């Protein structure tokens with residue numbers, strides 16, 4: 001650690017990124033901080049102990065997983081206020097990214113506790129790069145809701161995002177999630193990125209419906225990230241003429257539902273934006 005992190009100065013909280021599979025990805029700064037900290041708070045002490053053993057680090061471990069973190073935050077902050085160096089890690093990757101950590105950083109900053117974040121591997125960014133899909137704009141969704149209806153509703157909300165989409169998923173839910181994705185975005189280019197940084201690392205690409213078929217009913221092994229490339233322009237706006245859209249809108253208006261849900265339906269069918277559909281439906285209703 002440099003002089004600004006010398007133990008004679010006041011304490012500090014370190015948020016430390018750790019490997020997502022390959023231990024060789026630990027950074028020099030992470031290793032130094034973990035070995036020099038007075039205490040490391042972690043999710044599962046068995047998981048972090050394994051990492052520390054491989055690095056020959058013997059720092060004391062304390063559990064602070066999702067279930068108890070809220071109760072442990074005051075003692076973490078009190079330790080730092082007492083002049084100690086405290087590190088916080090999650091089971092893998094960057095804390096706070098689909099893992100505990102964000103509330104701790106928020107609480108520490110609110111309490112004016114000194115926080116330093118030590119960057120490390122992250123599955124979302126690594127998968128995006130590994131997918132080969134455009135990286136200019138992307139949206140990280142993390143885990144989709146588990147319930148089918150909520151999953152589909154969320155995917156429909158994400159349809160208008162202009163960029164690649166990144167999803168985390170557990171291996172056993174991956175086939176069903178690919179199915180839900182294929183229903184909403186059948187022709188979109190998709191990548192299943194598995195076992196990043198590990199021996200069986202793999203990137204499988206195809207359209208969403210091709211991936212759905214390839215993994216249907218199969219057991220997917222290892223950790224997975226699903227990446228979708230930005231929707232091609234043809235998928236976003238179908239080749240309906242204005243007259244055809246108006247005709248379709250008249251048909252849609254005959255249904256007994258709110259204007260906003262009819263607008264959603266019209267937008268999905270014709271490719272016009274939901275806002276355009278909403279305005280058109282209101283105009284036709286008033287005429």
Ligand code: SAM
Pocket residue numbers: 020021090092093094095096097098099121122123124167168169170193194195196197198223224225
């Ligand atoms: N904090 C981690 C990060 O920074 O990436 C994410 C933790 S989240 C609880 C775990 C999910 O991340 C997994 O279900 C999977 O979607 C993804 N993941 C983690 N490690 C991975 C790996 N080696 N290969 C592919 N996906 C991985």
